[in-house]
Amino acid sequence: MDRYIHHHLGERKAALFADLPGTVVELGAGTGANMRYYRAGTRVIAVEPNPPMHRPLRDAAARHGVDVDIRTVGAQDTGLADGSVDAVVSTLVLCTVDDPAAVVAEVRRILRPGGRFLVLEHVAAPDPSPVARLQRLLWTGWRWAFEGCDLRRHTGDLLARAGFADVALERYRAGWMFLPVDDQVAGTLRR
Ligand SMILES: C[S@@+](CC[C@H](N)C(=O)[O-])C[C@H]1O[C@@H](n2cnc3c(N)ncnc32)[C@H](O)[C@@H]1O
Structure with a gap:
């Protein structure tokens, strides 16, 4: 999975994460899929509530x-602490957390003015479309199979309306075999 995701999203992630500060907060870091994109020596504060992820993340x-x-x-x-962080990273996490609006509010709270929130997230497909129909059909089973991942979230809209000073988000199709999570947004929000 890691290799497949790297193959399809690696270039985009590498461009997004270029020029990061020495210390970064990563939300839902999972098994460490993003570690390969950080400069060696970067300090990553990994916010990861799921202990089974911790050993592979450390490795x-x-x-x-x-x-x-x-x-x-x-x-x-x-x-x-409030305003204490230069950069926060979130990839494929806002689909899974219980309350994405609360998470985005927390990111705004901890970022210093001018600090960056770097995101790459899958989103609900434009409706009507065959993919939107597929997402509606699959979402309950998908959520069960993929630990709470909700296919129906309009995460791009949530981010755009969250009160960041500057929002630069690109919407695109990943072009991979996982059609229900093919519609994505990626980019940088500045506090
Ligand atoms: C789909 S995985 C993505 C992992 C990684 N970010 C990536 O891009 O491969 C979602 C991650 O979010 C974590 N997660 C779930 N609820 C969370 C929460 N409330 N706060 C932070 N992370 C959470 C899960 O444990 C899991 O590691």
């Missing part, structure tokens, strides 16, 4: 020379 960080600091908390309540 991935070690392979790529990333200094990972894992916090077993939810992204809606990171425990980080």
Whole structure:
């Protein structure tokens, strides 16, 4: 899976994560799929509430020379201080958290003015369309199979309306075999 995702999204992620500061907060870092895109020596505060992810996450960080600091908390309540963070990363996480609006509000709270929120997320397809129909058909089973992942979220709209000073989001199709999560948004929001 990791290799497949890297094959389809790697170039986009590498461009998105170029020019990151020395310390980054990553939400829902999972098994460390993004570690390969960080400069060696980067400190990543990984907000990952799911303990079974922690060992593979640590291993991935070690392979790529990333200094990972894992916090077993939810992204809606990171425990980080107001305005204390330069950059927050979220890839394929806002589909899964219980309350994406609360998570985005938390990101705004912890970012310093001018700090960046870098995202890559799948979204609900334009409706009507065959993919939107497919998403409606599959969403309950998909959510069960993929640990809460909700195919119906309009995450691009949520981000655009969240009150960031600058929003640069691109909407695109990943062009991969996972049609229900082919519609995506990626880009940078500035606090
Ligand atoms: C689909 S995986 C994505 C993992 C990784 N970001 C990637 O791009 O491959 C979703 C991740 O979000 C995590 N997660 C679920 N609820 C969360 C929450 N409330 N706060 C932070 N992470 C959460 C899961 O444990 C999982 O690691």
